[in-house]
Amino acid sequence: MSHNLLKGKCGLITGALDEKSIAWHAARRAHEEGAQVVLTNAPVALRLGQPKALAERLGAPLFPADLTQIADIEKLYDQTLQHIGRPLDFVLHSVGMSPNVRKGKAYPELDYDFYMKTLDVSAISLHKMLQVGRAKGAFARGGSIVALSYIAAQRVFPKYGDMSDAKALLESIARLFGYYLGKELGVRINIVSQSPTATTAGTGIAGFEQMYAYADKMSPLGNASAEACADFIVALFSDLTRSVTMQTLYHDGGFSMMGIAEELL
């Protein structure tokens, strides 16, 4: 149901790969709430995933960009700003990938080239998007930027491997850049720390099903779905959350506050 929460706003959504993606639902909900949306994903995702189908459904442009590449990000903002004709009210960073996790390399046995790639794709890409966007005047005064994290940034989930470090860095970048963009433009930056979710990135973690089932039992509200996450992201894009910034907000059915659930005893 639409509440016109984003009527008259425009924004850029990264990372919608297929119908399971959190960004897919966020783009769909932002559009439903009246926003003009621009989509982007890595060139390989445009070939192998289904972002074109979403772009057609929303009547949204879809621009390829590898978000580790400054030249790609510059071109992405140029194309986006040209299409929209004014600075952006919101941006969603919904990107993550670890070659170490993919190849089953345990945390004490990391491949360091892979490690750098994990940090670049999953965390530094947010800094690059913020730095290039700021330089290009891409963010509207009072805008909202959201990125996605997981509680392995704070607690130990061994199979999450070097993605834990990437998420800790991502959350730090959101905090520190949130200071600068808040002062300069009144732009807020927040992190949504989401429950395990059955997406391509999520199910790539070894033992995902067991982690999902455990978190579901541990959380009084059960695991938060991708659809519910999209609703929360839309709320953060809206003016209703205009004084919230630099926060890691747990969208996890209560998981992060639990010690033990009776079902697990």
Ligand SMILES: NC(=O)c1ccc[n+]([C@@H]2O[C@H](COP(=O)([O-])OP(=O)(O)OC[C@H]3O[C@@H](n4cnc5c(N)ncnc54)[C@H](O)[C@@H]3O)[C@@H](O)[C@H]2O)c1
């Ligand atoms: N699924 C979960 O359990 C879960 C839980 C908490 C947080 N998250 C986070 O949510 C975000 C979205 O992931 P998802 O679960 O929707 O999975 P997803 O696989 O649908 O999305 C990940 C996206 O990252 C994109 N991507 C990878 N490398 C890129 C690059 N170099 N340039 C541009 N895009 C690139 C992929 O193409 C894909 O669209 C990620 O940050 C992820 O870590 C996921």
